[in-house]
Amino acid sequence: MPSKSRPLVTNRIRELRFHRGEMTQERLAVQVGVTRQTIIALEAGKYVPSLLLAFRIAAAFGVGLDEVFQFHDKAR
Amino acid sequence: MMSAVQKQAWFNLIVVAVAAVTIISLYPWLGARAIGGAGILGLCGLGALFHWRHGRRVVIDERDELINRRAMVWAYGVVWVVFIIAVLIAPRLFGDSVPIAVVQNSVWVAFMILLATQSIVALVQYRLGAPDAE
Numbered sequence: 187m188p189s190k191s192r193p194l195v196t197n198r199i200r201e202l203r204f205h206r207g208e209m210t211q212e213r214l215a216v217q218v219g220v221t222r223q224t225i226i227a228l229e230a231g232k233y234v235p236s237l238l239l240a241f242r243i244a245a246a247f248g249v250g251l252d253e254v255f256q257f258h259d260k261a262r
Numbered sequence: 263m264m265s266a267v268q269k270q271a272w273f274n275l276i277v278v279a280v281a282a283v284t285i286i287s288l289y290p291w292l293g294a295r296a297i298g299g300a301g302i303l304g305l306c307g308l309g310a311l312f313h314w315r316h317g318r319r320v321v322i323d324e325r326d327e328l329i330n331r332r333a334m335v336w337a338y339g340v341v342w343v344v345f346i347i348a349v350l351i352a353p354r355l356f357g358d359s360v361p362i363a364v365v366q367n368s369v370w371v372a373f374m375i376l377l378a379t380q381s382i383v384a385l386v387q388y389r390l391g392a393p394d395a396e
Contacts, residue, residue: 216319221322221323223265224326227391233325235325236324239324
């Protein structure tokens with residue numbers, strides 16, 4: 187579970203879905219091999235995915251990893 | 263919309279509750295034999311049906327596996343703590359000889375605690391947010 191002291195990872199999945207002709211959460215979920223609930227959790231910032239899933243999501247949108255996920259290190 | 267793990271957790275929780283109520287309600291009439299009501303726990307095996315795959319849709323993914331794993335760790339932890347407490351309390355309750363029925367029934371009680379804790383922890387994680395996949 188995310189804690190305040192840990193680095194924060196945000197994402198632009200919702201925005202990128204919108205720019206891909208309103209791609210549905212279900213379609214993205216099938217494409218990257220997860221459940222729709224996980225896409226919902228990702229968009230809500232309730233879950234940080236594994237590196238493999240992050241790459242799959244970036245590939246599904248045809249963009250680089252850093253265009254989907256942003257790392258915010260609070261310690262810096 | 264619930265995931266397969268969430269559905270199974272709710273199902274297990276209901277089965278454990280029904281088994282517990284059955285045992286408690288039969289106890290005045292059957293005594294120690296009321297533990298036969300624990301046979302209802304066998305219904306938990308039907309939980310596997312929630313993992314039935316429909317077409318290309320994924321039923322369980324990495325997040326579900328993480329939630330399940332953490333729930334199991336919690337469940338085994340709780341069962342272990344309860345076991346230690348029971349071992350410490352038993353001599354005070356029964357003296358030098360613990361009835362064999364208590365020992366036998368404790369297996370069923372431990373199983374019920376395991377299932378209930380696992381289900382509750384899984385459901386709480388779905389509600390609050392899963393552990394990150396690090």
